[in-house]
Amino acid sequence: MLKNILNFQWQRWQTLLLVCAIAVGIGSCRAIVPSSxxxxxxxxxxxxxxxxxxxxxxxxxxxxxxxGYVGEGLITEDGKGEIQPALAESWVVSPDKKSITFTLKQNLKWSDGAPLTIDDVAFTFNEVFFNEEIPTDTRDVLKIGKDRKLPVIKKIDANRIEFTTPEPFAPFLRTLGISILPAHKLRPTVxxxxxxxxxxxxxxxxxxxxxxxxxxxxxxxxxxxxxxxxxxxxxxxxxxxxxxxxxxxxxxxxxxxxxxxxxxxxxxxxxxxxxxxxxxxxxxxxxxxxxxxxxxxxxxxxxPATGTTFMSFNLNEGEREGKPLVDPIKSRWFNNIKFRQAIAYGINRQRMINNIYRGLGAPQDSPISVPSPYYLSREQGLPFYDYSPQKAKALFTEAGFKYNEQNKLIDDRDNPVRFTLITNSGNKIREALGTQIKQDLALIGIEVDFTPVAFSLLIDRIDNSLEWDSLLIGFTGGAEPNDGANFWSVDGGSHIFNLKPAKGKTQLTDRRVADWEKKIDDLYIQAAQELNEEKRRQLYGESQKVTQDNLPCIYLVNALxxxxxxxxxxxxxxxxxxxxxxxxxxxxxxxx
Incomplete structure (x- = not known):
């Protein structure tokens, strides 16, 4: 689930830090070899x-x-985010924008010396990524329109292959950097x-x-x-x-x-x-x-870096085998929009910038990367939540919460507001952010149990057990917002704040999807269908406003x-x- 999902450009020459970008990535590590x-x-x-x-x-x-090191797709991106040929020598887009025909480079080979052919390309898509028996999140990125149909892929001859979409799909070419797989090795296992x-x-x-x-x-x-x-x-x-x-x-x-x-x-x-x-x-x-x-x-x-760092609450109201994923008391809080907005006002992001980022950053208000041409700024109407304990307390009151004699926040049934916040251990910036969130929220009467956990345990809770209160995490980003469609699709494999279990895993009962979730999903579909760039920007702008109004994610700091x-x-x-x-x-x- 947590793949660079939120970049989805598999052929970049560095490891992407996605899905799920939880690890620090290429920029950090111990040398086992002598320093010389x-x-x-x-x-x-x-x-x-x-x-x-x-x-x-x-x-x-x-x-x-x-x-990114051992795989290659039909296309790749250069340092400016421009599409460049990789395994494909060239491509032609049809006049109706629904088909792309690729011509493969000549004399391509796998590392074992076997020929890399059009058959490998067809195998990769038709038999692996489009195969419902194989649980791959990549399939979500390739689904098109409201009907979520997959492209039709047809071999034309020994050198050419055609990809046809059911409707115009603006980011389609960029999705085809997926690593091509060796049919001669993997077809028997499929x-x-x-x-x-x-x-x-x-x-x-x-x-x-x-x-x-x-x-x-x-x-x-x-x-x-x-x-x-x-x-x-x-x-x-x-x-x-x-x-x-x-x-x-x-x-x-x-x-x-x-x-x-x-x-x-x-x-x-x-x-x-x-x-x-x-x-x-x-x-x-x-x-x-x-x-x-x-x-x-x-x-x-x-x-400004691509990607985001954010805090999110588990909004999943589903049950697995009769047991709620989230304590029903906490779930009532988390699914209250005013509660989430109050939390956003209660986090002092400028203090994070000053103390943790040493001034090398700015508030992040959007799920779309700041360098993206689709990013909506505050000046363009993006809602934001600068630090204001007074606004936080007022929103809590409007939502039915109150303060007891010890100035601790309690709900309308006198339950003290206390929850657990997890992140991946070893990432010092995230650990510092979590510590400050705990301190900030204590000032408005909330007790946060901040618990950094091993990366593998974090992934297991997000992806498998689905049992967590809140988390602090980061996703990579890029120029194309549709790279993050898997996060915003209500049935997407990376829709972590209200995740539907993957096929083959124990499913949920009573999972609910909010109207605003559906709205964001629809806006991403519409934006992907729209070939006019100005209209695409408007659609993504609206999606950012809906996201910030409803705060499934509380975005924190955009670092350099x-x-x-x-x-x-x-x-x-x-x-x-x-x-x-x-x-x-x-x-x-x-x-x-």
């Missing part, structure tokens, strides 16, 4: 906060994941069933798979994986990309992802020379800036996009949309 190794070999050493969950691209629903009648595909290419058994079409292949320590990628000898002189790319022989438990450890390793990159958090910006020249690195500032990269990495063309490594095939490592 990054300086003496032709490799790029980066970092992640947790182990990957699968090596199967169709089943991946969170980051970190390996598919056809064959296990003893429960499920496709063997569902248990194929898990993290226990030997790297030698994985087949790649990206610039790298997975060479080794040591759980809790590192992943090592080696260059794919059959990768298609070559430079103007005909030399195969990437120029870097190996990429290493170290796995660590915290951003603090990552900072130590970056400063000692064990990492080539570090996602600069605001609390360490001043320190790293002072050491920039001596440390042999440069801090790149891309301006900051990365420190060692000077030995040559060719960095920093992108606020796609980060420092979007042009990884062109990067080189110097001997200095």
């Amino acid at each position: 190794s990054a300086q003496t070999t032709n490799q790029l050493v980066s970092a992640i906060l947790s182990d990957p969950k699968t090596f199967n691209a169709a089943l991946s629903n969170e980051s970190p994941n390996i598919f 056809v064959q069933k296990d003893n429960k009648g499920k496709p063997l595909f569902l248990s194929t290419w898990g993290i226990n798979t030997k790297p030698a058994d994985l087949v790649s079409n990206g610039m790298f292949m997975l060479d080794s994986y040591t759980p809790g320590e590192r992943l090592v990628f080696k260059k794919n000898p059959y990768y298609w990309r070559k430079d103007a002189q005909g030399k195969q790319q990437p120029y870097i022989d190996r990429a290493v992802w170290q796995i660590v438990e915290s951003t603090d450890t990552a900072l130590v390793q970056f400063r000692s020379g064990g990492l080539d990159s570090y996602g600069v958090s605001p609390d360490f910006f001043s320190l790293l800036k002072k050491e920039e020249q001596k440390g042999g690195y440069k801090i790149y500032n891309g301006g 996009s900051l990365s420190a990269i060692k000077n030995r990495v040559k060719g960095i063309d920093y992108s606020p949309i796609n980060g420092p490594f979007w042009n990884l095939p062109s990067l080189t490592i110097s001997a200095e």
Whole structure:
């Protein structure tokens, strides 16, 4: 569920931090190798906060994941967010805007030397991503219109394939960066069933798979994986990309992802020379800036970052096997719009910016990324909730709450207002945000039990048990809002604040969907259908207003996009949309 869902550009050259963006991603990690190794070999050493969950691209629903390194789709994006050819050599859009015909590059191969053909493209979509027996969130992104129909994909000849949509779909081309899968390796696992009648595909290419058994079409292949320590990628000898002189790319022989438990450890390793990159958090910006020249690195500032950080309440009123997912007392609070608005007024976001982000940020009011052309600002009419304990208390009163003799907030049945807030441990910024939320809400009479938990436990609660009160989380974003449609679709696999369980899991009774939820879903569908850019902006603008009026998510701070990269990495063309490594095939490592 938590995939970069909220970016959905799988072919970017860095790990996207989606779905679910809960981990800090490429910018942080421990070096298991000696610090000198990054300086003496032709490799790029980066970092992640947790182990990957699968090596199967169709089943991946969170980051970190390996598919930006080992996978490739028909198209990709450059540093400006412009669509560029990848496996496709070219494409033609029909006059009615309902069909796109792709011509595949010649002589493409998989990492095992087998030909990569049109049949692999057809297999990937028709037999995997469109297969209802395979629970992949990617399918939600490809569904079109109110009827949620999938495109029709037809092989024209050995080099061409046609994608036809039931109606015009403005973001369709951008959705086709999905990693193409090898039919010669995976088709048997789709056809064959296990003893429960499920496709063997569902248990194929898990993290226990030997790297030698994985087949790649990206610039790298997975060479080794040591759980809790590192992943090592080696260059794919059959990768298609070559430079103007005909030399195969990437120029870097190996990429290493170290796995660590915290951003603090990552900072130590970056400063000692064990990492080539570090996602600069605001609390360490001043320190790293002072050491920039001596440390042999440069801090790149891309301006407002894509993505969001937010607090959300569990609005799911459903029951599983007769048991409510959320305590009914708390559920009454959470599903009261005035309660959520009061909480928003009770959070001092400017204090977060000053103290936690060291002034390197601004209030975030929208689910759409600030750099997106569809972002609606306050000046353009976006509702916002600047800190006001007085407004918070007034809204609580309007909603039927009151204060007792101890100045604690209680509901109309005299229940004290107390709930649990969870986030992923190891992310120091999130931990600091959660601590401040606890302090801020205490000032308006609310007791918050703030509990950072392991990443795997957080995902399990959000995706499987569905049992949580409130959470603090972050999603990546980008220029195209439809990349987040899976979050706003009422039946989407990433609709975390009111999630419908995936097919094959125990379903719910009495799950309710609010009218405003349906409204946002409809607006995203309408905006995707609309080919006129001005009208698309208006529709997305309305969706942002509905979101801010109803606050399924309380957005917090928009940070700056900051990365420190060692000077030995040559060719960095920093992108606020796609980060420092979007042009990884062109990067080189110097001997200095």
